[in-house]
Amino acid sequence: xxxxxxxxxxxxxxxxxxxxxxxxxxxxxxxxxxxxxxxxxxxxxxxxxxxxxxxxxxxxxxxxxxxxxxxxxxxxxxxxxxxxxxxxxxxxxxxxxxxxxxxxxxxxxxxxxxxxxxxxxxxxxxxxxxxxxxxxxxxxxxxxxxxxxxxxxxxxxxxxxxxxxxxxxxxxxxxxxxxxxxxxxxxxxxxxxxxxxxxxxxxxxxxxxxxxxxxxxxxxxxxxxxxxxxxxxxxxxxxxxxxxxxxxxxxxxxxxxxxxxxxxxxxxxxxxxxxxxxxxxxxxxxxxxxxxxxxxxxxxxxxxxxxxxxxxxxxxxxxxxxxxxxxxxxxxxxxxxxxxxxxxxxxxxxxxxxxxxxxxxxxxxxxxxxxxxxxxxxxxxxxxxxxxxxxxxxxxxxxxxxxxxxxxxxxxxxxxxxxxxxxxxxxxxxxxxxxxxxxxxxxxxxxxxxxxxxxxxxxxxxxxxxxxxxxxxxxxxxxxxxxxxxxxxxxxxxxxxxxxxxxxxxxxxxxxxxxxxxxxxxxxxxxxxxxxxxxxxxxxxxxxxxxxxxxxxxxxxxxxxxxxxxxxxxxxxxxxxxxxxxxxxxxxxxxxxxxxxxxxxxxxxxxxx
Numbered sequence: 001x002x003x004x005x006x007x008x009x010x011x012x013x014x015x016x017x018x019x020x021x022x023x024x025x026x027x028x029x030x031x032x033x034x035x036x037x038x039x040x041x042x043x044x045x046x047x048x049x050x051x052x053x054x055x056x057x058x059x060x061x062x063x064x065x066x067x068x069x070x071x072x073x074x075x076x077x078x079x080x081x082x083x084x085x086x087x088x089x090x091x092x093x094x095x096x097x098x099x100x101x102x103x104x105x106x107x108x109x110x111x112x113x114x115x116x117x118x119x120x121x122x123x124x125x126x127x128x129x130x131x132x133x134x135x136x137x138x139x140x141x142x143x144x145x146x147x148x149x150x151x152x153x154x155x156x157x158x159x160x161x162x163x164x165x166x167x168x169x170x171x172x173x174x175x176x177x178x179x180x181x182x183x184x185x186x187x188x189x190x191x192x193x194x195x196x197x198x199x200x201x202x203x204x205x206x207x208x209x210x211x212x213x214x215x216x217x218x219x220x221x222x223x224x225x226x227x228x229x230x231x232x233x234x235x236x237x238x239x240x241x242x243x244x245x246x247x248x249x250x251x252x253x254x255x256x257x258x259x260x261x262x263x264x265x266x267x268x269x270x271x272x273x274x275x276x277x278x279x280x281x282x283x284x285x286x287x288x289x290x291x292x293x294x295x296x297x298x299x300x301x302x303x304x305x306x307x308x309x310x311x312x313x314x315x316x317x318x319x320x321x322x323x324x325x326x327x328x329x330x331x332x333x334x335x336x337x338x339x340x341x342x343x344x345x346x347x348x349x350x351x352x353x354x355x356x357x358x359x360x361x362x363x364x365x366x367x368x369x370x371x372x373x374x375x376x377x378x379x380x381x382x383x384x385x386x387x388x389x390x391x392x393x394x395x396x397x398x399x400x401x402x403x404x405x406x407x408x409x410x411x412x413x414x415x416x417x418x419x420x421x422x423x424x425x426x427x428x429x430x431x432x433x434x435x436x437x438x439x440x441x442x443x444x445x446x447x448x449x450x451x452x453x454x455x456x457x458x459x460x461x462x463x464x465x466x467x468x469x470x471x472x473x474x475x476x477x478x479x480x481x482x483x484x485x486x487x488x489x490x491x492x493x494x495x496x497x498x499x500x501x502x503x504x505x506x507x508x509x510x511x512x513x514x515x516x517x518x519x520x521x522x523x524x525x526x527x528x529x530x531x532x533x534x535x536x537x538x539x540x541x542x543x544x545x546x547x548x549x550x551x552x553x554x555x556x557x558x559x560x561x562x563x564x565x566x567x568x569x570x571x572x573x574x575x576x577x578x579x580x581x582x583x584x585x586x587x588x589x590x591x592x593x594x595x596x597x598x599x600x601x602x603x604x605x606x607x608x609x
Contacts, residue, residue, distance in 0.1 A: 020088075020144040025290070025324040025350070025392045026438055027511050028089040028146060029501045031082055033443035034400060035092050035127050036067055036112040037461045039074030039487075048126040050100060058100035058110030058126070061466040064456040065109035067100075070463070072123070072132040076139050081487050083143055085446060085494055086501020089324075090140060091148035091292055093400065095133060097124045097230075099157035102260075104169035113400070113459070114150065115294060116157040116261065119230040120278045130285075137286045146289035148324065149282060153275045153307065154295040155261035159225045160237055162217035162244070171244035171260070173252040174216035179243070181215045189215075199241075199255075199267040202302060207268050213237045217244060233274050241265050246298070254300050266303040276307060280314040287318055292394075296327030296351070297342060304346040312349075326350040326394055330401070334358040334372070340382035343389060353393040353437055355379075360397055360405065360431055363524070363558045364424045364600075365412035370520040370527040370558055377517050377529075380436070387436075391512065395437035397428050397445070403454035404442065406476055410450060420560065422448075422476045423600040426496055427556055430580075430602045433500035434531065434554045436515045446494040447486040448476035462486050503579045503604060509533040509550040519567045524559040528567045528595070551607040552579065557597035564596045575608035 040046070046069045047057035054060035059067040072095070082090065097119035098111030114124070123133050137147050165171035181196050183189040196209040213219055219237055229235050241263045246256025257263045264271050282288060291311065296304070308325055315323035327348040331338050336355040342348050359376050362368040380390035397405035409424045410416075416424075425445075432439045444460055450473055451458035460470045465482040473482055477492045488494065504510045513533035519526050532551040553576065557563050571591035576583040581603035588594045595603060 020141065020146060021289075021320060021322065023088070023146075024322055024512065027505070028324075028438055029086050029433075029504065030089045030091050030148070030394055030438055030440040031085070031087040031443065032091045032396070032399060032440055033075075033093070034070070034113060034459055035072060035075060035095060036070040036114075037459050038070045038443060038463075039078050040069040040463050041071055041073030041075070041077050042128065043069065045071055045126055045128060048100060048124065050125075054110075055101055055108055058112065060110075061461075062468070063109075064459070064467050064469055065112075067110050067112040067126050068461050068465075068467070070461065071126065072128040072136050074463075076132075076136050078487065079139055079143060079145070081489065083145065084489055085441075085498045086505065087145065087441070088501075088505065089146040089148055089289065091290075091440070092150060094150045094152060094294070095123050095127050096120050097122050099159070099228075100126075102158050107169070109456075111157070115152060117152060118157045118159070118228050120234070121230050121281070134286055137288060141287070146324075147286075148290040148292055149288050150292045150294060151279055152294045153264065153266060153279075153303070154298050155258050155263050156229060156234060158257075158260045158262060159221060159228060160240060160242065160262045161220045161222065162242075163220035164217055165244070166220060169260075171217065171257070173244045173247055173256045175243070175251055176255070179216040181210065184212065184214050185216075185218070199265060202267050202269060204269050207270070210238055213240070213242050216242055231274065231278065233270060239265050239268055239271050248298075254298055258295060258298060263298075266299045272303055272306050275303075276310045279307075279311060283311065283314045283318055283320070283323075287320065289320060289322075290324030290326075292352070293325065293327040293348070295330075296346070296348060297329045301342075301346040304348055308347060308349065324350070324392070326352055326392075328352050330354065332358070334362065334376070336376060336379035337382050339393075340379070340384070343384040344382075347384065350389065350392045350394070352440075353395045356393075356395040356432070356435065356437060357397060357402065357405075360428045361408050361412075363431075363527070364428050365405075365408045367412070367524050367558075369522045370525060371522050373527055373529075374517050374520050377436075377515055380515070387514065391436050391438075393437045394440040395432050395435060396440040396442065397432055398458065399442050400459055401454055403458045404445060404449060404451045406445070406448070406450040407453060407458065418476065420600070422492065425476060426493065427558065427600045427602060429493070429497060429500060430554075430556060430604075431527075433497075433504050434510060434552070434604060435529075436513075436531070439500075439504070441497060444486070446497050447480075447488060447491050448478050448493055449482075449486075450474065450476060499580065507531075507550065507552055507579070507606070509552045513550070513552070518553070518569065519555075519565065525557060525563055526555065526565045526567075526595075526597075527558060528553065528555040528565075530554075530569070553593075553605045553607060554602070555595045555597065555605075556602040557600060560599045562596070562598050562601075564594065566592050566594050569593055569607070572609050573607045576605040577608055578603070579606055580604040
């Protein structure tokens, strides 16, 4: 091995804990969790200090829609568990203070998930205090682990009420055309807001002319809640759209309330400045490393065009050069272009890769041809910044809204054995850790959690559960149930993820390399691709071909039958060193390797030149 090659291999290793800030977003292994469902480290905060029963405190561990007791102290004491799995960045659902309970009579649920914020400046008392959050961030940073906050700018908790529909607990969206800002209660109503030119004229002078919020509905907010939000500017009803519930299409997508939650008028300069200060303060105070942005597609692009540069600037001033921002652009179609639009128009640096999730489901839950991955990869050029930006997209198999990957694999293969289901789920993780993007593990997946669907049905506790709908679940790869603690480092999925994380963090090609599809089929079966990295250290140096670059070749079998296939590779590859699985020792002829894979098998091979 030449000196240049040796230096390049050293450069490919992940930065030590002291240098974690230098890692690029694509260098991370992300773990996403809900603090309430992860670990209960302090039972004294289970009710958030609120007296009364579940409808007051929100705490009811027997109900899937209420607080169960997880907190920041529990998260701190499980950092060994996460680090042992190879996690380098922790993303958690919002920790801000929430409205404890909301919903009509008989339809109540709690804000355990974190998305019903009333106070954007402090930690929800069910999870602890701001000092506990600082202790968590500091503890993670000492281990070289980054911390990503889940943030919301689209809406707050449901506080604003409308007289016309409060009894029905549902307020249909009322459009700008039918209920213009300049008339009270519709086109035939009394004139109001003279001179206001609408929300598209985003200037302070224009919004100063919006003085009456009763254009679509008549506001009838409970006096006890009119000043409940923090910072105080959030209590001004003129800073909300007040048009009723979104249908998630057309105009209502950005103007309507998200399932009743108060929809902020993000076109308003006061809202832009206010949210920049709110979230900039979390960077200043705690030195966090990134934001996942909830409901990003439901906010006007101009907001993001101001917010994102402000956050990146704030982070740089705090000594955080690689602050990772990625938006949630929820989409159940196999449509990379839909996601990419938001990096171009909204100028979001990255978005959650819903298309990857769909490709994995189609391959391993629905048995579709592996050819679907070709077009997926070809559309990486659509992202702002092209393929380099695509490498920063967090990839995932399932989450708290979409449901667990194992659930859909089971639903799509009802006759499959438990061993086959586990093999399919394992292969999904192999793809996630070797494909371009940032692998994002959903908490509990590493313990074989399956769940019963999306939303509340995929939010089991890692600590012993008291919830009937969780207790009847059958987990993959273990005889354990949700009635007991599930932090088993010997679970086959935990061990696989730890192995894949070690392989990925040890390979610059897998973290930062270019992607090239090598083989795919018009049926379930072979998918092979290459990740290739030319280290910056050697790009300007004249070298022999053997020292030119690191390349990793991945081949998987998405079918239930063993396969043997020839795969075309670069002609100067002389051998293959196994990182995982039985890699062929050498090409059968220059430019062709032959791989033999069992059902749902894989190989990860480093090319030798």
